[in-house]
Amino acid sequence: MSVLLETKAVVKQFGEFRAVDRVDFRVQEGEVLALIGSNGAGKTTLVNLISGLLTADGGQILFRGQDVTKQPVKERIRAGIARSFQLVNLFDQLSALDNVALAIFSRQGKTRRLLTLADADRPVWAEATEVLSLFRLDTKARTLAGGLSQGERKLLDVAIAYALKPRLLFLDEPTSGVGTREKAPIMDTIVSIVRSEGISAAIIEHDMDVVFSYSDRIVAMHQGTILADGTPDQIRRDERVLTTLIGTPEPPR
């Protein structure tokens, strides 16, 4: 497996507080990686730096060998980095289908078109329909995003990012705020899609059952640094992770 993304000593400072402290982080081609850590560990800040929501104060971010540290969000998306959000970010007054179609229009550079009707572009709607059925949202195509259930909203958030055809997909707590019974179906859907398409995924998650069930590799963060990095089996047995993050000497089942 080759390296898809690499950060070198990346730093983000908020006043006196160093949220991300010289972090070296890697994502390999095609892997599903989990990013764990307590609140304030720097997980979301790291993802924000890589996706372009925040600008790094130091260090370098390389995507497929290209330096993207200072690039605007649009360029990073074009390079193949997409993300979903912890607090779901949708276009609430547009239908689920419109939400996905917009990502496709944007990917194809068609949002610049002023004098053609969006509805007439059948290939885009066909692709949007296909994406929605992949995410099991086809029956909700015409429902306004604001009227979907939390689980559906989470899936739609990921579907929008997926429609951008990324090579690397960041998923910020894809199951937060949904019922326990809904978590597995959501993760099954997302992970089976990214695996079948060969997309690399980095998932921020607090639910350890989800983390250990779906990831190939786990990176644990603590106070802005990387505490541990290894396979689920290695992390399960890592003393520092158990005492610092999970808070019990008993390995999780």
Next chain:
Amino acid sequence: MSTVTTVVIPTRSPMRRLWYAGPVLVVLLVLPWVADQYQTILLAYGLVMAIAALGFNLLLGYTGLLSFGHSAYFGVGAYAVALMVKYLGVTSMELHLLGAIVASVLVTAIFGVACVRYTRIFFGILTMALSQVLWSLAFKFFWVTGGTDGLRVPTPTLLGVVTGKGDKIAFLAHAYYYYVLAVFLVCVAVMWVIVNSPFGRALQAIRDNETRAQFIGIPIWRYRWVAFMLSGVFTGVAGALWVPLNGLTTPDILHWTFSGKIVFMAVLGGFRTFVGPIVGAVVYNYLESYAVGYTVYWQLFLGVILVVLVLSLPTGIVGTAERLMARRRAPRYPQGGHK
């Protein structure tokens, strides 16, 4: 990806909502033959304001930006015409419209750069402040703008042949009314295509969620800037069409209170719908004209009527009408959204 046999295409296809456009168009076309000249000219004013409100609503309804400075672009259109008459002796209405478009593109391009980085109250205040700058220029540079006396604009030549020499009122109530109607229809058609284009959808995405719009690769500021210019140009065209009706342009139309009227028209008609601002502008124009004729305390009278209307119809006239119609059939959309 798996092969999908059924493609879902949006069912809200705006074409299907145009069923009422036919009868309305017939009424608009026959009006000068059945109504008196005053009524026709009154409706011409309404259609002109409808163009302004339509432009304004590209920002409010579709991009989520409340401009309190659209008087500036209306005024730029009107003064462009007046200054073309004063300094260049141009009487062709087509050249007037062209001049108004060029002038409003220039002004909105500059104002837009300053405004589109802000949203909500900051955007509103900035647009208002900039419009007040133009108002004070028109007010103070009287040797150019005529100050509070304004600039007189004679009736123009339409399509190089129709002139208003002779009976000015008859000209305004027939030839000019049809000219306004034609420009209005073109503006409605162009705006309808714009809001239903991929660009229009991108504006709605920006309105709904700026962060997500950014993270699907939409350049927020640039698109807002283009929307700002388009919005201003429509309002500028309205300003240009208004001058011959009024015969005079004064700094009043650059004042922020005039912007307030445009905001009110969109809210009254329903800014969440495409036709809302059009209906709002025409209705507001009638309300104001009749209130002025009815009592010297017309502002008080009009204010009370408008407060009652807004409180009783919070989604505007068209929004309420659509909701009532939707009640009669199975709802396809739960709530909100552009129809």
